[in-house]
Amino acid sequence: MGFSIAFSPINMVYVTLGVIMGTLIGALPGIGPVSGVAILIPLSFGMNPTTAMILMSGVYYGCMYGGTITSVLMNVPGESSSIMTCLDGHAMALKGRAGPALSIAAIGSFVAGTFSVVMLMLMAPPIAEAALQFGPPEYFALMMLGLTAIAGLTGGSKLKGYAMGFIGLSLSVVGLDVITAKPRFTFGSLDLMDGINFLPIAVGLFGIAEVGVMLERSTSYQIIKTSLREMILSRKDIKDSVWPIIRGTVIGFLTGVLPGAGATIASFFSYAVEKRVSKTPEKFGTGMIEGVASPESANNASTGGAMVPLLTLGIPGSGTTAVMLGALTLFNLQPGPLLFTKNPDFVWGLIASMYIGNFMLLVLNIAFVPAFVAVLRVPYEILAPLIVIFCVVGVYSLDFSMFDLWLMFGAGVIGYFMKKLSYPPAPLVLALVLGDSMETNLRRSLKMSQGDISIFFTRPISGVIMVAVIIVLLWPLLNRYLFRRLLGKEMEVPEGEII
Amino acid sequence: MGKADTVFALGIVASGVFLLEESLKIEYYIEGVPGPGFLPFWLSLVITGIGIALVLRGVRSRPLVPEDGGQWPDGFGWRRIAAALVSLLVALLLMESLGFFVVCIVYVATVAFSLGVRSWRILVPVPLLSAIVLYGVFSVWLKVPLPRGILDILG
Numbered sequence: 162m163g164f165s166i167a168f169s170p171i172n173m174v175y176v177t178l179g180v181i182m183g184t185l186i187g188a189l190p191g192i193g194p195v196s197g198v199a200i201l202i203p204l205s206f207g208m209n210p211t212t213a214m215i216l217m218s219g220v221y222y223g224c225m226y227g228g229t230i231t232s233v234l235m236n237v238p239g240e241s242s243s244i245m246t247c248l249d250g251h252a253m254a255l256k257g258r259a260g261p262a263l264s265i266a267a268i269g270s271f272v273a274g275t276f277s278v279v280m281l282m283l284m285a286p287p288i289a290e291a292a293l294q295f296g297p298p299e300y301f302a303l304m305m306l307g308l309t310a311i312a313g314l315t316g317g318s319k320l321k322g323y324a325m326g327f328i329g330l331s332l333s334v335v336g337l338d339v340i341t342a343k344p345r346f347t348f349g350s351l352d353l354m355d356g357i358n359f360l361p362i363a364v365g366l367f368g369i370a371e372v373g374v375m376l377e378r379s380t381s382y383q384i385i386k387t388s389l390r391e392m393i394l395s396r397k398d399i400k401d402s403v404w405p406i407i408r409g410t411v412i413g414f415l416t417g418v419l420p421g422a423g424a425t426i427a428s429f430f431s432y433a434v435e436k437r438v439s440k441t442p443e444k445f446g447t448g449m450i451e452g453v454a455s456p457e458s459a460n461n462a463s464t465g466g467a468m469v470p471l472l473t474l475g476i477p478g479s480g481t482t483a484v485m486l487g488a489l490t491l492f493n494l495q496p497g498p499l500l501f502t503k504n505p506d507f508v509w510g511l512i513a514s515m516y517i518g519n520f521m522l523l524v525l526n527i528a529f530v531p532a533f534v535a536v537l538r539v540p541y542e543i544l545a546p547l548i549v550i551f552c553v554v555g556v557y558s559l560d561f562s563m564f565d566l567w568l569m570f571g572a573g574v575i576g577y578f579m580k581k582l583s584y585p586p587a588p589l590v591l592a593l594v595l596g597d598s599m600e601t602n603l604r605r606s607l608k609m610s611q612g613d614i615s616i617f618f619t620r621p622i623s624g625v626i627m628v629a630v631i632i633v634l635l636w637p638l639l640n641r642y643l644f645r646r647l648l649g650k651e652m653e654v655p656e657g658e659i660i
Numbered sequence: 661m662g663k664a665d666t667v668f669a670l671g672i673v674a675s676g677v678f679l680l681e682e683s684l685k686i687e688y689y690i691e692g693v694p695g696p697g698f699l700p701f702w703l704s705l706v707i708t709g710i711g712i713a714l715v716l717r718g719v720r721s722r723p724l725v726p727e728d729g730g731q732w733p734d735g736f737g738w739r740r741i742a743a744a745l746v747s748l749l750v751a752l753l754l755m756e757s758l759g760f761f762v763v764c765i766v767y768v769a770t771v772a773f774s775l776g777v778r779s780w781r782i783l784v785p786v787p788l789l790s791a792i793v794l795y796g797v798f799s800v801w802l803k804v805p806l807p808r809g810i811l812d813i814l815g
Binding site for chain 2: 203204207224246260273320321323324327328330331333338340341343345346354369372373376378379464540542543545546547550551554557560561563566567573574577578579581582584600603604608611612
């Protein structure tokens, strides 16, 4: 059923379009998968929801590879998940081995992406089945876990992450109360009665703010040339890459499943593991193909992993899936266990398209690297206003509202300062997306328990999840005292945005 | 970054206090169950508390220690950012009166020019083409009612 939907002509066109756009978005500085997917949402309103998600998913995993091109050829990570690829990928390019670096990244991404889709297909139905037992306390606990994980597991200041998460929740309460329909924080404004939509905020925080950061200095990049012939791998390259790809794939998928741990963390962990198990760790950073194969496999595997909690539980595993969740609610599709029973066409069509998309990514990204590189030669002074105007028209298309554009502008200005002061935007956007649902489940739970908050801890499933929330909240202390005693050092979570 | 951190954190405290003040005007409980004021009240306390903690951290931090976000831009950088943002502000103010098509052309050309692009072979066709493509895709194909502005007057 899934493949018959995925192979339909319109869906084939859109999955191809998605991976091409994703690769471009991943390669272009100043626009990432979160804002890329967010801007696509208005474009997808006229589409069937399945087709729309196929397009957005294509963009998501396409972005992972797009960032690789700039990492290898320019030493500039297109995305935070490609930072590690700069180390060995660019070093390989400087030695005249850009082609093998790009090839192994494409092959590793394909293997990892395919594995993660298979795992998604196998894991999702039983998880969805188990989740049918969930009630309001379980859903609230899950959303708390997702929010605390995204806010608390990023590198840098956890307090700043939590601040953004709670501010996102406070933005979500603006408008009519979900249960009583009474206006809250509307100040008599009709625009505010409708609440604050996540899309202008996401585009402002991730798109406009990033353009501001990119404009700080005039940059011109040196792009190392490569040709199709150079992309052929030697037997040694393949032999050296097999186990790194396998390790990166497993690490990436498992990391992607965890709410709050996205492609960036997946790629950092896999690089660290690869260096740890290598017989020549001192050579990492000088052009080791393992240092490209593993993180590139990990970041693509994480995309499939992140779809597991999104589709089965309605909990996003990353910033990009948080925006996808918002998109699904705009299409009146509620991710969660009922999605598998009420909309099986959507679920299996999406999963099947991910197989196809991964294959297309492999072909496109080996054969068409020169074409993507040509786009990178466009000066940022021309790209910047084009990206901004595209954000404007995308946000306006949501509700045809100037108010949304002003929200986007304000979010862009604040988002710039947030970036400079290391306040992560992903928790704010996730909280804004989940806020209504969280509040509804919280109040329903307290109604069930007559106001007794212990309901979240006395029910077995929600109790276990809330223990996980407490562990995440106490992670800095655990890290400092427990892991240092056990392992001799703290476990370092890399800094950077969760995408 | 210490001063900037402190100022931003003060903004968070201010938003928490504002949220607290407004949430006290909303019903906390309705018939013994949490009402619409319940969550905003508790959120305001948490946000204010975190904000105060961040203010104290900002006050104590050494200003020369660079944050992860990096250093502030120099004058050149601020001018470039201002060019893009002020142009966007003006574009949004004029969007409904001039229309999206005109605003798009003027915005792209203005920003590219202020960022240092001087070639007329780029400054004329790129804004025009982008306006045509975006207007065609969104307004004509997707039927999004983009503001027409002076196009309405021209018919």
